[in-house]
Amino acid sequence: MSIDIMDDVFDKALSSPGLVQDPSVLRSDYIPDRLPFREEQIRTVAEILAPILKNSKPSNLLLYGKTGTGKTAVTHRVLERLQKAATKTPKQMTFAYCNSRVAGTEYRVLSQLANAIGVEIPFTGLALSEVFARIIKHINQSQTNVIFTLDEIDFLVKHSGDDLLYEFTRSNSEIFPASLSLVGISNDLQFKDLLDPRVLSSLSEEEIVFTPYTADQLRTILNERALLAFPPGQVSQAAVNLCAALAASEHGDARRAVDLLRVAAEIAERKSAASLEEEHIRLALQHIEQDRIGEAVHSLPLHAKLLLTTIMLNQDSQSTGEIYESYRKLTETIRTESLTQRRVSALLAELDMLGLITTSIVSKGRYGRTKSIYTQVPKTRLRDLLTADPILKDLKLPY
Ligand SMILES: Nc1ncnc2c1ncn2[C@@H]1O[C@H](COP(=O)(O)OP(=O)(O)OP(=O)(O)O)[C@@H](O)[C@H]1O
Ligand SMILES: [Mg+2]
Structure with missing residues (x-):
């Protein structure tokens, strides 16, 4: 970045009043005086x-x-x-x-x-x-x-x-x-x-x-927080409603709601927007989601990463047995001892809980039922995250 561009960025930061009046109010460790619904x-x-x-x-x-x-x-x-x-x-x-x-x-x-x-x-x-x-x-x-x-x-x-x-x-x-x-x-x-x-x-x-908050309760919590953080009228009600609905979609998590609002405000400020709107909340959601996946993959133990690699390498969804076979071959390639099938099942359950893979039960008629497993994380992104691990970096991955 040339010096002029930097001056430009910094001058803008100095001259514009900024959307957020008090950023500390949007930090997740901030505790407001009032805690409604509690x-x-x-x-x-x-x-x-x-x-x-x-x-x-x-x-x-x-x-x-x-x-x-x-x-x-x-x-x-x-x-x-x-x-x-x-x-x-x-x-x-x-x-x-x-x-x-x-x-x-x-x-x-x-x-x-x-x-x-x-x-x-x-x-x-x-x-x-x-x-x-x-x-x-x-x-x-x-x-x-x-x-x-x-x-x-x-x-x-x-x-x-x-x-x-x-x-x-x-x-x-x-x-x-x-x-x-x-x-x-x-x-x-x-x-x-x-x-x-x-x-x-x-x-x-x-x-x-x-108990988790409802979307309505999160809306009240966010409105109160927005009044403390932003000058009046700077946050659209539609943006707050969307934020509350998104945060309530998994379980009513006030931290997630406040985090979304904070990241959205940062995005809106960077765009020099006059007010915080729904589009900023949507961008914030993408941003947080990407961060979450990155962090989740980064902190996985090696064998969970190997399992994720196996799942990623296959186009279609696979059964647990098929995944175990491919996983075993992969451990041979990198000269590592493989875990037992039971341990692998536990790791798969963990990957599922983290939202990195999706598991569904498929009925095979009279042959019983089997688990079908695949990942919804974009494969190129997953490859980048997995190959950041020194042990996996030399694997020849096709994506
Ligand atoms: N009723 C409420 N009114 C206003 N803000 C709230 C309310 N409940 C939670 N918050 C805010 O949501 C965020 C998360 O709350 P808190 O840290 O108390 O969650 P927690 O239940 O301890 O979660 P964890 O189990 O992850 O530690 C904080 O910023 C907190 O100020
Ligand atoms: Mg806590």
């Missing part, structure tokens, strides 16, 4: 945690519901208010929050809790039980009531099992008269199956379910 959940979480203000232990609480249904937003809002209320009493209490996915390991989850209550522990080196013992000792000595929120708790359980949660549940009997309550948040509805029954019954003393 009044009931807010009240219930508040009621369950309120006993801490009277020096008694709140029940452990499990919040679950699909992604983008306001679990994190509701929890943050309630804890923020609780913190405020806590300043009105001389009682000791601490509210700690940790996102397990961001923290990554059990050790880091525990160190965040330790830091929040003022216990110093080294970055690594201690056994988990030792860190836990120090936390309990400190809580007892300082006679503090603690609420620990563990967001995306399913990540922790899937990667490290439920040992840490087991320690938490056992700690109840060791902490007195202070207390440690746990608020767990998960968007994986099946994660409860992974828990030891004792852990589950303790963690879910109380449970709150967050």
